[in-house]
Amino acid sequence: MLTDTIGTILYEGKVYEGNDLDDMVELKDRVNGLIVDHVVKNNGGVVVGFAGEIESEGFYFIDPNESSMYGPTGFIFVDEKYLKNFPTIYGERTNSSVWFSKTNELYDELTNNSLFGKGKFKTSGYFLVYNYGMGWGPGGVLNEIISLDEDYKNLFTVEGGKSVGNSGIADDFVVVNYTVYDENDGLKEREYYYINNEYPKKVIIPVEYNYHYNLKEVINDNEFILQTEGYDEALDNVNMSSPHEIKCTITSEGILTEKIN
Structure with missing residues (x-):
């Protein structure tokens, strides 16, 4: 009781x-x-x-x-x-x-x-x-x-110490980061993927791996913006930053990216 x-x-x-x-x-x-x-x-x-x-x-x-x-x-x-x-x-x-x-x-x-x-x-x-x-x-x-x-199923598999993280969830898609660090916790590799909710498959977003990007804005059905505080994680000294934004355009050939700020 x-x-x-x-x-x-x-x-x-x-x-x-x-x-x-x-x-x-x-x-x-x-x-x-x-x-x-x-x-x-x-x-x-x-x-x-x-x-x-x-x-x-x-x-x-x-x-x-x-x-x-x-x-x-x-x-x-x-x-x-x-x-x-x-x-x-x-x-x-x-x-x-x-x-x-x-x-x-x-x-x-x-x-x-x-x-x-x-x-x-x-x-x-x-x-x-x-x-x-x-x-x-x-x-x-x-x-x-x-x-x-x-x-x-099997969209992101366990390989070489990689993990996945959430870089943004929109109504129609998710941005997933696929990351691996070395034995000293230094950034070794990171890839960003666009995953459409209706037809889930990995579409790579071609951006620099050493910056941590997150979804800032969905412009329309075919365009969205990623942003980063601009800390270069591949460097030993990450005190300096270069904040910027990346415009991503979804095409039949993949995703095109353009640095806009």
């Missing part, structure tokens, strides 16, 4: 309407079918942990490298229609994605399917942080792979 004693009062937990919490949250409270199983409060800050599974759908990205800061990890970037399944506190989420570690064989199943793909999942270990602390590691646990989109 999910009850506890606070003072002389038997506390069974309140049920929140909707999915938004406040700093009055306590252990055993319920929201969105989840049960609060961890609460820390200090100087106006709150950390809230939950017991229970959350269903979501979205793109996933895998970093399989043991040498990464948190070891092998993955992100699920949750589709907007599933965000309502994730509680908020004062209208805020700590993450709009699920950051999970390698804790079971499901991680390997995703990795072997493709380092980047799309699927539907059940995860646990969700938590919220409000005005508390400076940074948090991966807390999610992958409990079930409900389905995987077969169109993404």
Whole structure:
């Protein structure tokens, strides 16, 4: 029975309407079918942990490298229609994605399917942080792979220590970076790919590998802009920067790029 004693009062937990919490949250409270199983409060800050599974759908990205800061990890970037399944506190989420570690064989199943793909999942270990602390590691646990989109199978394979990252998600496409570092964490290789959501295949974006680009703007169905802060990661000294933007044009022959700023 999910009850506890606070003072002389038997506390069974309140049920929140909707999915938004406040700093009055306590252990055993319920929201969105989840049960609060961890609460820390200090100087106006709150950390809230939950017991229970959350269903979501979205793109996933895998970093399989043991040498990464948190070891092998993955992100699920949750589709907007599933965000309502994730509680908020004062209208805020700590993450709009699920950051999970390698804790079971499901991680390997995703990795072997493709380092980047799309699927539907059940995860646990969700938590919220409000005005508390400076940074948090991966807390999610992958409990079930409900389905995987077969169109993404083997799109990005495990090879030579490579990992994939999210460089931008638009309504119709995703920009994926495919990166490998050397044993000293120096940038060795990075490629950028355009992946159309309707017909998923890798289309390389010809840009310099040593800059970290992100999607800035979608101009129209055939044009978009990437931007970078301009730090040359191939150099030992990265204090100097050269911020710039790249206009990308989708053609039948591939993607054409032009430096515009």
